[in-house]
């Protein structure tokens with residue numbers, strides 16, 4: 001049995017279930033928009049964190065936001081992909097979690113977001129918490145003990 005299976009749901013922290021920074025695809029705020037779109041398309045992610053050169057979290061950027069930004073009246077203005085930078089388009093008003101926060105804090109923060117960024121007290125990027133990771137913990141808890149896993 002894993003350590004996490006032994007833990008009460010309410011005792012699980014963000015550190016237990018987050019994806020660490022080194023495994024998270026990201027872009028930098030001064031990258032051209034074209035680079036961000038390439039990272040998103042190649043990784044298959046709908047959005048990724050945006051960091052500065054010191055690894056501080058600045059926001060997130062997603063495919064839909066980029067495509068909306070370059071959408072002209074009748075066609076996509078492809079030149080804008082090299083003219084604009086990630087910082088011109090990213091979302092900065094995002095929730096943030098600390099590693100010490102609880103699974104329940106993570107649940108509340110991720111209601112409106114498929115993933116939430118995790119930072120330290122100085123704002124340096126530590127990783128992300130996905131809604132998928134939260135749902136997996138609740139599934140484990142629900143089907144343990146008296147509730148049985150369906151076939």
Ligand code: AMP
Pocket residue numbers: 019023024025026044045046047048049114115128130131132133
């Ligand atoms: P998932 O729950 O795995 O479907 O992930 C939901 C969203 O979280 C993805 O669409 C991405 O925006 C983000 N995400 C998940 N894993 C990563 C990762 N390793 N690197 C960057 N973004 C990620």
